[in-house]
Amino acid sequence: MTSRKPILFRLMAPHIAPAILALVAAAALVPIANLAFPPDHALHVPTGTVVLVGKWLTYALLAVALDLVWGYCGILSLGHGAFFALGGYAMGMHLMREIGPRGVYGHPVLPDFMVFLDWEALPVAWWGFDVFAYAAFMALFVPGALAFVFGWLAFRSRVTGVYLSIITQAGTYALMLAFFRNELGFGGNNGLTDFKDVLGFSLQADTTRAALFALSALALAGGLLLAQAIVTSKFGLVLVAIRDAEARTRFLGWRVERFKLFVFVVSAMMAGLAGALYVPQVGIINPSEFSPANSIEAVIWVAVGGRGTLSGAALGAILVNWLESFLTGAYPEAWLFVLGFLFVVVTLFLPKGILGALRSLRGRRRAADPGKAPEKSPAGATQAAE
Amino acid sequence: MTSAATAPAPVAPAARTTDALLYLDAVSVSFDGFKALNSLSLVLEPGEMRAIIGPNGAGKTTMMDVITGKTRPDTGTVLLDGVHDLTRLDEAAIAELGIGRKFQKPTVFEMVSVEENIVLALAGPRGVRASLFHRRTPQEARRIEEVLEIVRLGDRRDALAGALSHGQKQWLEIGMLLAQDPTLLLVDEPVAGMTDAETELTADLLRRINVDHTVVVVEHDMSFVRALGVKVSVLHEGSVLAEGSLDQVSAEKRVIEVYLGR
Ligand SMILES: Nc1ncnc2c1ncn2[C@@H]1O[C@H](COP(=O)(O)OP(=O)(O)OP(=O)(O)O)[C@@H](O)[C@H]1O
Ligand SMILES: [Mg+2]
Secondary structure, eight states, X not given: OOTTSOHHHXXXXXXXXXXXXXXHHHHHHHHHHHHTSOTTSTTOOOHHHHXXXXXXXXXXXXXXXXXXXXXXXXXXXXXXXXXXXXXXXXXXXXXXXXXXXXXXXXXXXXXXXXXXXXXXXXXXXXXTTXXXXXXXXXXXXXXXXXXXXXXXXXXXXXXXXXXXXXXXXXXXXXXXXXXXXXXXXXXXXXXXXXXXXXXXXXXXXXXXXXXXXXXXXXXXHHHHHHHHHHHTSHHHHHHHHHHHOHHHHHHTTOOHHHHHHHHHHHHHHHHHHHHHHHHHHHSEEOGGGGOXXXXXXXXXXXXXHOTTOSHHHHHHHHHHHHHXXXXXXXXXXXXXXXXXXXXXXXXXXXXXXXXXHHHHHHHHHXXXXXXXXXXXXXXXXXHTTO | OGGGGTSOOTTOGGGOOOSOSEEEEEEEEEETTEEEEEEEEEEEOTTOEEEEEOOTTSSHHHHHHHHTTSSOOSEEEEEETTTEEGGGSOHHHHHHHTEEEEOSSOOOOTTSBHHHHHHHHSSSOOOHHXXXXXXXXXXXXXXXXXXXXXXXXXXXXXXXXXXXXHHHHHHHHHHHHHHHOOSEEEEEOTTTTOOHHHHXXXXXXXXXXXXXXXXXXXXXXXXXHHHHTOEEEEEETTEEEEXXXXXXXXXXXXXXXXXXXX
């Protein structure tokens, strides 16, 4: 967290570099393992796994986005799933438009659900979504704009702590109810689905799925790098100051609300990007993505992995979802209890999450060796940011 | 704010009505009917150091809250440099105008290092973009060294501020004030919890700071106030009871009654 160091050095901090390397390697090797090796080969990765892990990677990006605001600035958003879902809807709308006349009703422009509802023309909100670049832009812009308006109102009137959390939770709930309504024009209850292809590539093709996996891994790597650059700058130091003593930070002349607003908008856009990558991989987006439980689950990922560690948040998302996929196969009813139990255990026994616990373990070992015990090890330096 | 009509416009330097650096007139603050400040008036000349004493609950901290924008007065005038109406500005704007503050309860940023605390306070651009792309300049590095040396924390620079002793935290906070380099420093009980030796060093430090800064010090420790050797204002029940040298005010009957005699 020292702004003295050159940017490349800051980005290659010990706990970020391995994550970036692993992600870049996965982006290159997993598609090869999936596409180049025959199914009976030991190195073959089945397409099902590629899709599943690709989805987790988008969750991990959402977790990093959440960690940026919660871990470093103390904004416990219980509505980050909404930004994810909005990004997802933007991408879903593009994929709907890409179906074109191949829908069940064969209408040249209108998606099936609009024909079914007897709509005559495309609603204004859908204009332009046939252009991929526009949809991609909206996947970032809409979450960012919502975060800007919300943050501008909330941070300026100094809504903090549990009140802010409750408002974000209520916000995502309200959006869910709105998106359930057919009149809003986003497919209501059923959401958007039956996608065919993206940029001309079939979404069912192994190559497309492998490419989406690789893109998700690279997006996560990019998100980690961006977040790391932010938290290791002087801006990041101010964020931590706000998190730990907001009023004090104001008396030093920092305009707290601007810093919060900036990081909140960046985080929302990151979540939007994650949602946009999620939808083509799972093939559907519906209002349940706005459900408050989703946002809370994202908080659990971050808490499990380690709040204020970035790569820990990503790790937490992947581990919890891996556990879920493993358990829901065996004991589907048990999952919610396991998730709740996990949260309680982590809160009580691993307040810094898995990564934080590993790090203090390493720090203690180093401290036990007086020869190598600087007052503040690099691990200590990052703990300072927690 | 009934006095808003009589206060000069915050942007018009021509409206300057006083030579005082800080001008408080008839300031009142009440909390649920209780008057924490009761028509308080206080005038501070540029370059002055003023000690504020008074019993617990006299309103000393509340006065600082009003000056720094934390608390809005119900009535009264608060002017910086005769032109800036502090009752209309928020904390960050007031800090930008050059008022720095050390809190009664030491409040440093415990989870970051001593040096980073100084960096947070260091004078310089406070914008989002400036801090995102900030690189430490040689001047800043030099200033950080200087400040750390003045407050004797050079060898603790990499320690977490939370790991400092109480007295060291007090000094770190004074160091942060120095780094911020405000025109006016408000220092609330700087020697609370300090040893005699530390107290003496702190008095020295404040006198040195006073060479080129205006300072207001709130303190209960009489030997410390004596060591400062500056004009004293005695606060009681939200207004000024007496003003003058420590010897003068200590001789006043009312002061002995409400404060010194206890
Ligand atoms: N936010 C608040 N809400 C209600 N009452 C308050 C508030 N702040 C201060 N007070 C009351 O106002 C009075 C003045 O408090 P203040 O902290 O200014 O006293 P002080 O002179 O700094 O005392 P001390 O020497 O104990 O620090 C006290 O009775 C206090 O209880
Ligand atoms: Mg006080």
